[in-house]
């Protein structure tokens with residue numbers, strides 16, 4: 001299926017099955033703002049718990065906080081956001097569409113990358129088992145020609161961004177003959193800087209009100225509380241502070257569903273270390289974070305590291321963890337070695353000391369920071385996009401009825417069971433003969449442990465399909481025999497296999513399948 005179609009299907013599925021709705025939909029929506037529905041919120045809460053447990057529960061030296069969205073406006077001067085949190089924007093004069101100039105260039109670079117990937121595919125087909133990818137990449141003339149192009153454009157872009165040279169960014173667009181992806185026009189305006197922070201007023205009267213910002217990242221709430229937490233928690237270096245919360249950015253280009261939103265959630269952890277040890281900790285967190293992702297069990301080849309060529313003003317090393325979304329590999333998480341930049345800036349701007357006294361050496365210093373910063377909504381999208389499948393199945397396996405040999409399709413969300421919104425569906429085979437009562441009895445017991453869903457409407461096959469589409473890992477069916485032998489049929493979402501088990505064993509069987517502990521054990 002074409003990537004575009006696949007993505008459209010995902011968006012439609014997310015809406016149809018109560019995962020994600022466009023914000024203010026009945027008023028025609030609000031661009032790049034989304035609401036999470038009844039299943040979406042459960043998946044989101046489970047991702048948060050998985051992250052929080054991996055940070056706060058599993059590490060004695062990491063604690064969590066929850067800071068306000070509104071902060072003193074001077075914080076954003078100290079952090080550099082008022083002056084430097086900009087994106088270069090460009091408008092197409094014909095289509096009137098607005099773009100991020102750097103992204104237009106990066107998408108252009110991606111075209112050369114795709115050409116290289118096509119060459120590799122051709123080479124693999126031609127040489128079969130004898131294909132040596134490394135050698136091929138170093139010698140194939142088409143690959144080399146495209147590589148030169150990539151390096152040339154990339155190095156011009158990095159230099160232009162570093163020097164804030166907006167004219168040069170436009171020149172790259174002209175030299176590369178980049179056209180508006182919508183209209184094909186090359187009639188561009190000049191490139192301008194655009195600050196991404198939302199402003200609002202604090203105070204009731206226009207005169208007395210002061211300008212404040214909606215935070216564009218949660219990290220600053222951690223930095224300004226560094227000393228509060230260190231002192232009240234008697235924390236010793238190295239230690240971390242974690243936070244999950246909303247962030248707001250007035251993104252120029254807000255397409256790609258929940259990938260780039262104007263209101264979104266971040267899960268950030270700032271790890272405070274002794275200066276000079278930051279590189280070591282940076283490597284440690286890089287490894288821990290990729291383990292966290294891979295433990296979920298999505299295809300490993302969908303993750304890759306991307307080293308930043310252009311470092312942010314505060315960083316001395318930075319990597320992204322990228323994920324292969326339906327529109328290609330894109331940033332999912334950032335791991336940054338932020339030096340002592342933030343704490344030093346807050347020390348300077350607030351006039352308050354933010355130092356750490358090291359009892360061993362008798363020295364005071366401003367700690368260095370290694371940050372891990374992941375978008376909750378992007379993690380959600382990565383899971384949905386890797387787990388939504390359309391499969392061919394025999395109708396008999398779905399309905400338990402007769403098999404006429406014809407195949408059918410089912411749509412299934414193979415979300416990691418520990419993160420699935422509904423863990424267990426409780427389904428009486430028919431709506432009579434005491435089966436609903438028995439099903440309710442079982443559900444009343446199990447609902448203390450798991451989010452369960454009771455469903456008695458339609459044929460059992462249709463009910464299985466509904467649960468597959470939501471991503472429920474276990475379905476149990478209560479039939480007439482259940483009343484005699486106290487056994488139910490439990491059906492596995494992924495294999496569709498069915499097994500008859502004792503009701504008394506259900507809690508353990510389901511817990512074994514959906515426990516978060518299993519994911520965490522893969523990491524720690």
Ligand code: GAP
Pocket residue numbers: 216217218219249251258259260261262264265266268331332333334371373374375376377378
């Ligand atoms: N404190 C560092 C920081 O905020 P970032 O790379 O700007 O770094 C971190 O953001 C993560 O937040 C990104 O990797 C991404 O997952 C998520 N994120 C950033 N902007 C976003 C947006 N507009 N919509 C959804 N997620 C976003």
